[in-house]
Amino acid sequence: MCGIFAYLNYKVGRERRYILEVLFNGLRRLEYRGYDSSGIAIDSDLDSDPVLVEGGGNGGAQAGRPPYDSAPPLVFRQEGKIESLVGSVYSEADVMDLNLEKPFSVHAGIAHTRWATHGVPSPRNSHPQSSGPWNEFVVVHNGIITNYEVLKETLIRHGFTFESDTDTEVIPKLAKFVFDKARDEGGEQAVTFSQVVTEVMRQLEGAYALIFKSPHYPNELIACKRGSTLILGVKELTDANTGTLFHDVKALTTNGKPKELFFSSDLCAIVEHTKNYLAIEDNEVVHIKDGCVSILKFDYGKEKPASVQRALSVLEMEVEQIKKGNYDHFMQKEIHEQPHSLTTTMRGRLRDNDVVLGGLKVHLKTIRHSRRIIFIGCGTSYNAALAARPFLEELSGIPVAMELASDLLDRQGPIYREDTAVFVSQSGETADTLLALEYALENGALCVGITNTVGSTLARKTHCGVHINAGCEIGVASTKAYTSQIVVMVMVALAIGADKISTQSKRDAIINALHDLPNQVSEVLKLDSEMKDLAESLIETQSLLVFGRGYNYATALEGALKVKEVALMHSEGMLAGEMKHGPLALVDETLPIIVIATRDACFSKQQSVIQQLHARKGRLIVMCSNGDVSSVCPSGSCRVIEVPQVADCLQPVINIVPLQLLAYHLTVLRGYDVDQPRNLAKSVTTQ
Template identity: 85%
Template sequence: MCGIFAYLNYNVGKERRYIMEVLFNGLRRLEYRGYDSSGIAIDADLGSSAEEEGGTPYTSPLPLIFRREGKIESLVGAVYSEVDAIELDLEKLFMVHAGIAHTRWATHGVPSPRNSHPQSSGLWNEFLVVHNGIITNYEVLKETLIRHGFTFESDTDTEVIPKLAKFVFDQAREVGDQVVTFSQVVIEVIRQLEGAYALIFKSPHYPNELIACRRGSTLILGVKSLTDTKNYAKSFGDVQSLTTDCQATELFFSSDLCAIVEHTKNYLAIEDNEVVHLKDGVVSVLKFDYNKEKPASVQRALSVLEMEVEQIKKGNYDHFMQKEIHEQPHSLTTTMRGRLKDKSVVLGGLKDHLKTIRHSRRIIFVGCGTSYNAALAARPFLELLSGIPVAMELASDLLDREGPIYREDTAVFVSQSGETADTLLALEYALSNGALCVGITNTVGSTLARKTHCGVHINAGCEIGVASTKAYTSQIVVITMMALAIGADKLSTQSRRESIINTLPDLPDKVREVLKMDDQMKDLAKSLMEMQSLLIFGRGYNYATALEGALKVKEVALMHSEGMLAGEMKHGPLALVDEILPIIVIATRDACFSQQKSVIQQLRARKGRLIVMCSKGDAASICSGGSCRIIEVPLVPDCLQPVINIIPLQLLAYHLTVLRGYDVDQPRNLAKSVTTQ
């Protein structure tokens, strides 16, 4: 996946330096989406030396492209060096200017300037494109374009898009004197594309215009009126009236809301197959249809962003992951706010579908990575309260097997971003099989939220660190509340339900208590930082905790770690036990407590290097004689214990990463919200 950003100022004077900094800051906000290379495109001056020497096929300013391997600051430094070398006037004032930017997570082609975006149509950069997603038929398109004389310079799938745009443009001009519009060119291009994408086009043939479109990848339009702020939070009505009378306006495209919140709270979540054209300060929204030659103009309404600038800043923390771990008391509070009322749970997004869910033959959870683990943690409680069999599916495996899904099933799709590629493909598969599809996501307006029949927003707030932390615990709480709502009609579990509902409001305070163990977990990390491997044993509710804790250590500390079902210990893993390999055993008080005590005794008998997580007051009975290192956590009801138990492991992974000298927010080879396969 990648981050894309664009900025257009209309009828408001902005210096070139300011325009560049807006683009750079947009990329900084999106760097968690990709950080192996980046690039921007802005305009030179009309009549620049490059144009005077060679001549160009248009009369507008020459586009300037800057691309660099590495992180955003590498690009920033390179751009200012190149600008100085060509003596570009950074103080030049533009009343209208369109710039685009991109930060990349490599899928096709190694990180390098030539594989970075913007990708170009060729000589003179007649069409430029930034892209998030994957074009599945790019090889066929590339062969066709090569036969028509095009030369390719990169290894990317993206390069076919601007070259296809030039091919369409040239073909249209050869037909006659009829003027072809920018939107006509783009619509003909996307008619040929297969796959998932969010695209932004820039062309000197259409100076000071931008076009964006999407299919399967998030894309946001932000609108900032400098003259009439009240009307911008209302319905567009006729989209042509969005910016009229030459109002001073700043417009932003972004693949994430966090990149526009510092500029405006008025936004539009662009829908699949919509083409948004910015021209003369006016926004036009067109709906593309494969079966129709011409797109239809559509009316859309702006939404108001419920996010504050402080959420996208680190504040007093050293890293976003650290900040987000410590934000969990707040994120859990906002997740539960307004949903616990009079010994009942109210989930507005599910209330019209609860009867259908209760009559399902089974409930199927589908997710990837951390989201899968969150569903696994809550599964036992859902089974207990609903009496419905609950199946777990990794999205990619479900697709590979084409596993059976029936009309009588309820399929619950869990995704922090709501844009995870495999999860969305699995959603399409479940929809085609007639199942009721429920979405659980942290992102309002995401593809998952729009395509499911119903769902719940976890409301954990913006999560920028690549390794999910606060979204994980909020997902567990949301699925727990979902179980409470589904099981509300069963008298046999009424007392159990009421006990959990009464306990939930105290959970944030329990989390605050665990967060005070930060120094203790840092000290443990120091003792483990030279280790090559780590095992974590869990069972019951905390099997998911073992998986998620090990995943966090892998993701950010780049240390081999495995979460294992303790009940399987004697079926292979026991052979690994020795005095060197550190083993964490999760043995808090629940139905599996006695079995975990037995596991600990067997590991001690084999001189295992044990670290035991237990409930407060149980240390002496579990590990007498100081043979184990102890992590004591507060005791909460068993279905909520995974929320408590994961936090020391999150802290451990964080401190291991920092001590080992790795980038905790941008781990090697990973990016947030994987939207490409």
């Protein structure tokens, strides 16, 4: 998905080089989200004309003077990695003789990483997109404008020329159209920046997060959103008399003291600057001018937006979480962080043989009387819910249905007022999951959110929920969020089933097992070198099958998904009970097959599967509980992965770790980028 970052310093002297590096570093923090090109916009010098440089995107360079009195914005855009943009910016700065040491007491810069949806990756399709000559309005955009073709046709009829294939380009051109029309009717001061933006919003359909910059409104920024995440960060704003932090945006609306302000599509990009932030709501317009922040609420039914006041939140994240430390890759770091992420997920929630989930407390009675519980998610989040389903059914006695969000929407599957719909998403911004949430809300279901991202759309729009608290996950391939999701859903099952006497002993045993789970995961991580050896033996293979059943059907799906998405190797997770209904035809001595056969209610059935695969000379890799080698591989003809045995419902947390390690080492050995897999992004917020 695209990444947005913006930086405004007010009465805080910063050199142009410093401003550039803040913007570049903001983009680097967003790299993990997936992208194919990037760009920035900064100010030129008022006493010099911008120079058009090939590939730079300063397409506004014209003869004469610009139609405004402030410095023309410089737009730099490049295809490929951020470092390509960095190199081209400094190269173009030399050509333009741009003074990088020039100080600015006030300056507004915007930046963007793009993941192509409309138009191939190229400088002209990168953001910021411009209104045309002299860059009178420049915009960065995350999302998709669904009615852009209609808007484009209208603007072309009014004389606008389009240079890109993007849906985004209509936005700055529409802003210029609105501005020009208002100026023609009422003069130079006829329209404010916020009026221009709200009128643009009135014309747009689709999902978006936008940041506008314009030399008609120098040193100002405006951000707005509908359906895509956008965060405002405020740099350590302190009261001169008390030294205390302001935690109310109302103070920002009238406070013109020195400050630094940031916009970002992700908290990870602002944590190194500040922990004071505001999650912008849908249809809010945030205007930064003269060091003050004003927030307006856009409403289609009203001509003028209403002013609103919001409280700032404090970010519970440390800078170390967004750095690799001593690890080679973020995925490797996050796999090895799982003992810690599981500990933080459970911290404060397991008390005196009981589970306390404050976000669900007042809704537990409603959930217990539900007609059914529906888990809804995509990809890894769906797999985590599938792993937790058997235990929730056992403890609650309530039928539990599974729905892939996109399929639910395609079918318009029935959801009733008596249902509880549980939405699972690491980012809380997954497009299909959010659309399914809107559908469930319209149908009157109680909606529960399980997400790793505080302030996300999912967290705000559900009736209640649980924060996973796994910490920032940078790698595109979810690892620690997956295991923490399972643990959260196990705790949800424990909370829902707390009123049943018949399951009390089972609950007590699981709660005790949860306390020791991080230690057990630490033991599994000792298999790292063994999984690297296994990966080396699989480098040349073209396919991999993973068989699981019961609690570990989800493990088979998730393990295969990890290999598929990062190692770029065909892999399939399969229900072992379906082996005879087709998959058995694929078995020969060359196809590697992983069979998950740890001790649980399905153990004897998995032993039978192993025997059948062995009889057909299958190339077997068996995952079993410690000490069970002779039970699963008596002839010694298969490779064995031994893992600790834990409670059935927690075994998927243990069993997935070796497969995560296998996927990681396969990717590195095959020479692929493990943190930025081909064609994938961290959270898919556009369809």
